[in-house]
Amino acid sequence: MKQNNLWQETSQEKLTSKVLEGTVESDITIVGGGYTGCSAALTAAENGLTVSLIDQQIGYGGSGRNVGLVNAGLWLPPEKVEGILGKKGGVKLNEALATAPDLVFNLINKNNISCNADRAGTLHCAHSQNGLKDIKNRYRQLSERGAELKVLDKNETELVTGSSSFQGALLNEKAGTINPLSYCLGLARIAQSRGANIFESSLATKIEFHNNEWITHSEKGLIKSKKILIATNAYLKGISGIPSAKYTPVFYFQAATKPLPKEIIKNILPKYHGCWDTATVMSSFRLDYDNRFIIGGIGNLGQNISKIHSSWAKRKAYSLYPSLKNIPFDYFWGGEISMTDDHIPKIYRFGKNAYSIFGYSGRGIGPGTYFGKSIAEAFYNENEDSLPIRPTSSNNQSFSKIKGSFIELGAKINHLI
Numbered sequence: 001m002k003q004n005n006l007w008q009e010t011s012q013e014k015l016t017s018k019v020l021e022g023t024v025e026s027d028i029t030i031v032g033g034g035y036t037g038c039s040a041a042l043t044a045a046e047n048g049l050t051v052s053l054i055d056q057q058i059g060y061g062g063s064g065r066n067v068g069l070v071n072a073g074l075w076l077p078p079e080k081v082e083g084i085l086g087k088k089g090g091v092k093l094n095e096a097l098a099t100a101p102d103l104v105f106n107l108i109n110k111n112n113i114s115c116n117a118d119r120a121g122t123l124h125c126a127h128s129q130n131g132l133k134d135i136k137n138r139y140r141q142l143s144e145r146g147a148e149l150k151v152l153d154k155n156e157t158e159l160v161t162g163s164s165s166f167q168g169a170l171l172n173e174k175a176g177t178i179n180p181l182s183y184c185l186g187l188a189r190i191a192q193s194r195g196a197n198i199f200e201s202s203l204a205t206k207i208e209f210h211n212n213e214w215i216t217h218s219e220k221g222l223i224k225s226k227k228i229l230i231a232t233n234a235y236l237k238g239i240s241g242i243p244s245a246k247y248t249p250v251f252y253f254q255a256a257t258k259p260l261p262k263e264i265i266k267n268i269l270p271k272y273h274g275c276w277d278t279a280t281v282m283s284s285f286r287l288d289y290d291n292r293f294i295i296g297g298i299g300n301l302g303q304n305i306s307k308i309h310s311s312w313a314k315r316k317a318y319s320l321y322p323s324l325k326n327i328p329f330d331y332f333w334g335g336e337i338s339m340t341d342d343h344i345p346k347i348y349r350f351g352k353n354a355y356s357i358f359g360y361s362g363r364g365i366g367p368g369t370y371f372g373k374s375i376a377e378a379f380y381n382e383n384e385d386s387l388p389i390r391p392t393s394s395n396n397q398s399f400s401k402i403k404g405s406f407i408e409l410g411a412k413i414n415h416l417i
């Protein structure tokens with residue numbers, strides 16, 4: 001069996017685009033059409049800048065493959081963020097990303113993006129007593145910073161998940177779920193309707209700075225611009241002439257059933273919350289709009305679907321929900337996460353008016369949309385005040401395939417047991 005991505009099959013948003021041919025001049029070039037690139041293109045176009053975005057396919061990367069949990073903040077709890085960035089920088093980033101679900105759902109509503117957005121809330125589920133301590137600690141930190149959350153006890157968690165597997169859960173009623181690829185395509189469609197040039201089947205192959213201009217080459221054409229954003233996150237495909245973003249690649253995969261009848265799902269996530277757990281080798285689970293059950297875990301499926309990970313998905317689904325016994329999974333697909341050393345995204349300034357944004361470390365729907373919007377604001381305001389984090393001019397992350405392989409080994413061992 002080969003990988004088949006549920007979101008590719010169920011996306012309602014469609015896009016008509018061109019291939020980059022000949023020479024195009026724009027104020028801004030954007031390389032990469034995920035949330036970061038599309039959100040930047042939309043904001044730039046809405047503010048009257050000319051913008052050209054190129055990719056092989058909009059939503060080809062993490063934005064077209066993820067779980068679809070629209071959460072506030074980063075994976076890291078806010079005290080950790082403040083510890084790493086210092087009080088002032090940490091507070092700025094925490095406050096910015098606390099608003100990210102509002103940004104995402106408002107964009108969807110305002111622009112009628114068809115992505116099955118459901119602001120039903122998300123649940124961070126405690127898989128153990130230590131997990132429960134973790135969510136209570138997160139609750140304290142986030143509540144002190146104004147978030148409206150609830151800690152659910154074991155019984156309350158069982159009521160909302162339909163599973164007896166958890167010791168409790170942290171409920172964020174302002175978060176929610178989307179069809180992630182549809183959201184990305186919708187952003188691109190709206191950006192295009194505001195005047196952005198969206199080019200597909202067009203990979204950037206070489207970028208050079210010449211006569212005060214960035215020249216981005218693709219196979220059949222080139223874009224000239226004064227400003228450039230590289231928004232390729234974990235999916236960078238060789239571009240010569242500029243330094244590459246460095247990160248640790250971590251794989252995550254998902255499996256989904258066909259739409260399930262009422263008698264099978266009647267106790268599963270009755271309020272359609274999106275969920276993930278506190279385990280180190282974490283799992284996620286949710287229903288989609290048509291009642292497909294979707295489970296996810298860390299690991300590299302490979303093109304031919306790793307037996308270790310696919311068997312785990314079936315066992316895990318059954319252990320959470322006995323009614324899923326013998327229900328086959330029809331979809332298996334995976335994606336890559338770009339993890340930074342400190343799990344904080346980076347804005348890397350690699351030249352004049354030239355930035356690369358990456359390293360969302362597994363939470364990029366809200367953050368990608370926010371960072372994309374902010375960099376476009378920085379471009380038209382011609383200052384960096386709007387950026388949620390200070391850009392760096394050194395790219396000293398460790399690109400650690402070894403670290404990534406170690407995480408994969410841990411996931412395989414965990415999924416074998």
Ligand SMILES: Cc1cc2nc3c(=O)[nH]c(=O)nc-3n(C[C@H](O)[C@H](O)[C@H](O)COP(=O)(O)OP(=O)(O)OC[C@H]3O[C@@H](n4cnc5c(N)ncnc54)[C@H](O)[C@@H]3O)c2cc1C
Nearest residue numbers: 032034035036061062063066067069204233237335364365
């Ligand atoms: C399996 C999985 C599950 C996840 N679950 C969640 C979740 O539930 N919630 C959440 O908030 N986050 C989640 N994330 C993280 C989130 O998906 C990413 O952080 C986010 O999509 C990153 O967006 P982006 O626009 O920066 O990059 P991407 O969406 O990865 O886009 C990068 C784009 O760059 C393009 N590109 C690369 N090289 C070139 C080139 N040379 N020329 C032109 N284009 C190029 C690629 O084709 C790609 O389309 C998950 C990630 C994965 C992989």
